[in-house]
Amino acid sequence: MIRQLFKFKGGIHPPQHKAISTGQPIQAATLAKELVLPLHQHIGESAQPIVEVGDRVLKGQKIARAEGYVSASVHASSSGTVVAIEERPIPHPSGLSATCIIIDTDGEDRWIEHGPEATPYTEMPASHLRNLIRTSGIVGLGGAGFPSYIKLNPAGTEIDTLILNGVECEPYISCDDMLMRERPEQVIAGAKVMRHALQAKQTLIAIEDNKPEAYAALLKTCQDEVGIEVVQVPTLYPQGSEKQLIKVLTDKEVPSNGLPLQVGIVVHNVGTAAAIHNAIDLGKPLTSRIVTITGDGVAEPCNLEVPLGTPMQHLLDQCGGLRNDVDRIIMGGPMMGFAMHSIDIPVIKTTNCILAATKDNVTPPSDIMPCIRCGACADVCPVELLPQQLQWFARAKEFDRAQEYNLFDCIECGCCSYVCPSNIPLVHYYRYAKTEIWAQEREKEKADQARQRHEFRQSRIEREAAEKAARLAKKKAAAQGGGSAKQAAIQAAMARAKAKKQAQGSEPKNTDDLSESQQQQVNKADEMRAKAQQIAESRRAQAQAAMTGNTDSDNHAAKDEKK
Amino acid sequence: MLQVAYALIPGMLLYSWLFGWGVIINVLLATVTALATEALMLRLRQRPVKMFLTDGSALVTALLLGLALPPLAPWWLILLGTAFAIIFAKHIYGGLGFNPFNPAMVGYVMLLISFPLEMTSWPAPLSLSEAHLTLSQSLSYVFGGSLPTGIRLDALTMATPLDALRTELGLNKAMAEITASPIFGSMGGTGWEWISIAFLAGGLWLMYKNIISWHVPAAMLGSLALISLVFYFINPATYSSPLFHLFSGGAILGAFFIATDPVSGATTPRGRIYFGIGVGLLTYVIRSWGGYPDAVAFSILLMNMAAPTIDHYTRPQVFGHGGK
Secondary structure: OOOOOOOOOOOEOOOOOOHHHOOOOOEEOOOOOEEEEEOOOOOOOOOEEOOOOOOEEOEOOEEEEOOOOOOOOEEOOOOEEEEEEEEEEOOOOOOOEEEEEEEEEOOOOOEOOOOOOOOOHHHOOHHHHHHHHHHOOOEOOOOOOOEOOHHHOOOOOOOOEEEEEEOOOOOOOOHHHHHHHHOHHHHHHHHHHHHHHHOOOEEEEEEEOOOHHHHHHHHHHOOOOOOEEEEEEOOOEOOOOHHHHHHHHHOOOOOOOOOHHHHOEEEEEHHHHHHHHHHHHOOOOOOEEEEEEEOOOEOOOEEEEEEOOOEHHHHHHHOOOEOOOEEEEEEOOOOOOEEOOOOOOEOOOOOOEEEEEEOOOOOOOOOOOOOOOOOHHHHHOOOOOOHHHHHHHHHOOOHHHHHHOOHHHOOOOOHHHHHOOOOOOHHHHHHHHHHHHHHHHHHHHHHHHHHHHHHHHHHHHHHHHHHHHHHHHHHHHHHHOOHHHHHHHHHHHHHHHHHHHHHOOOOOOOOOOOOHHHHHHHHHHHHHHHHHHHHHHHHHHHHHOOOOOOOHHHHHHHHHHHO | OHHHHHHHHHHHHHHHHHHOOHHHHHHHHHHHHHHHHHHHHHHHOOOOHHHHHOOOHHHHHHHHHHHHOOOOOOHHHHHHHHHHHHHHHHHOOOOOOOOOOOHHHHHHHHHHHHOHHHHOOOEOOOOOOOOOOOHHHHHHHHHHOOOOOOOOHHHHEOOOHHHHHHHHHHOOOOHHHHHOOHHHOOOOOOOHHHHHHHHHHHHHHHHHOOOOOOHHHHHHHHHHHHHHHHHHHHOOOOOOOHHHHHHOOOHHHHHHHHOOOOOOOOOOHHHHHHHHHHHHHHHHHHHHHOOOOOHHHHHHHHHHHHHHHHHHHOOOOOOOOOOO
16 A cells, blocks of 8 residues: 655755765774763753763763753763863864763773663563663764653653654765665664554654665565554655654644644654664664765765764774865755864764765855845745745844744755855854844843842842841830730830831831941941842843843842842 | 846847837847946945846846837937936845836836837837838937938837727727727737737746746736626727737736746735736726826836735745644
8 A cells, every 4th residue: 555645845856965875885983092972962951971080981881871851871982991071072063162071992892781671671661661762872863862762752642653764855864774774674673662662553664765775675674564664755855854754744734833742743763763772672872873974075985883972084084084175074964964163073973974075065155146035945945934034034133023934933954045046045044043032032031030139139128127127126125114014015016116117118217226337237228229229220221122231230130149 | 037038039039020120229228228337336336246247137127128118219218218227226225136116117117207209109010111221220210310311200100009099999989990900910919919929938938947937927917818808798899808908018028027026026926926916907907097008017016016015914824833
């Protein structure tokens, strides 16, 4: 039976360039002398190191544990000695550095003792199964890096369909293709674990029709499986995007801002499935991944099974080194990847491809012409946005309007930039607008917090002053009266204090019977209150006028808080 | 944009073949003026001259204006209209991509309002004309205003079918009587109908090459045909046939080459349809009841004004918002 497929609007057919790297089977990368394992290779909180400099570690040993709900553990990807825990450049568009554990490998590549759990996964409680996946450090290997165990929690929803994403729609990348060709049984085994965790009714494995070998391999492997279907989908970029793939396979539209879970669907990458198989069926945590080394800039493009933390330089050397006409090194594909600032950067869990691009591989940044509103971008937008309108709004800094035109639904697939006849880097405009909006929201939040802190402080000062006045009155009354009359005296004093307070309005001004030091304190409090009010005034004015920067009153309030 | 220029070539050659050298002179004069003015403006605005001069936009404006103006019009008319289009309708607003109105149509309408005499003096199709001008005679007429001895201006000019229809309907003549005149040809006027077909071919080629979308031409011509059909059925004695409306004047040229200008038109798919319908209906209204026969230019400019509003109200539904 042929499954009915659906279409999402838009999409493009960029040249594939996948055959460059599929000529030879997956090879093991040689072991680098030094492995650099960032604590943050995923979406969410950084992992916390649990080893110290000087420790001997074995392959597969956990060296940093997941911290918080959205997080993932990190494991040593080979045996050796921890030589440093320090800041190193990580793969990030802005060339950031972050804390990494550096392992000096001993060349033995010795595994820590490992093996599957005694109970088969089918008999484990689902939460235990998820915990195993969490402690195995598995995150989405398709590129997003979201901790997989969270996406294996149905959270009370009935899961209709588990989709394994083997679409791999970006040009040049072929790591999933090669995985499916060579290790289909791992993918299927992983799919079964996932299916069990989710109790999904059906499992679909989606592959674009430009990967017939992978399709055939998976089809052959799962011909006897019940409830797992391999589906070939027509090649179209960006079909690998989760929501677009769901639309193609099921005709369901995941609501904006929503999760596939809401329509009873969960999507995982095929590489993630294989990793889960290794973790559950073999007891091996995630220590390596398949990386496509490709592009005309590298002598021998291929797919390598790479220990995490291996410097990219090392891999490029293994592939015959870089040619002279390399224009840039991109992590990911030409559409959504980003150019690397250096190649002295480690492979992490989300590194699916290292593209050594020559000038011919990537569209050279040619002359940017003004937008002529031709609408070609809107025709290809898979989210049905109006990219050129968003671009005008971003340029004019009309961020409200950009949001009104659903800027945040943009998946940054780059179709619009690809087809733009004026060569406008549209996605850059959207990233810019998004970043600006986030910054504004943070500023606003900060201002709100400061205002709340300030108001709280002011009410506290007033309350304390009132309390002090009452206490003094009580003392005075106690000194005057005594014994059995004490109770009455207290009552009277309280009444007096209350009356006085009322008479003087909310201003608690106790000028009677104060010692010199008390008077000083009161004066000081008054002074501070006056100042605080002044600041509150200006604070409010500022908050209204668009919240910019870290202002004086902000600092002031923060300082006061510390006192 | 260069492809738009290529697509105009067949219509342009046929036009010239049927109406004489004046067409080619118009187009060349407009092109030279447009490129020179564009270069000057880019220079003044400190923009990269070569990059913008070669984008083809000034060329297309010049071609469209050159084709829209009456052949054998005096040289200064072409010069003035083209320069006005480039300077005022384009660069004053910020150049390419920023003009709210189609520059060629702004130039055309400015000339029509300012120089009605020159703008309504159209040459007769060569097949109906008593006298023919050679290239040099045409040039000397365009640049010097002098005709060779023995040829009177009357012998060269003739009302256009649209104009003739309007005038004679105003004289209470019957439709059948009017259209019996040889200038009306079999569909949209002798000569004009063939030129329209050539432009139609060019337009369809642009559509085939994905340079323009079908929305605007289909909506504009469809609505024009439909409304003229309705009135033609009601009273064929005073309202001309849909075929006449489609194949006379600038309907086809406007539908495929001018109303499809992305900069000044609507940009959403649905919006383009409304835009086209607007142009089609306005064209009919202006032709039938308006003061000028040059309805296409006016209706495109009027709809240019409405384009931002149309875009605002025709946004497509974004993925994941409502829907399935």
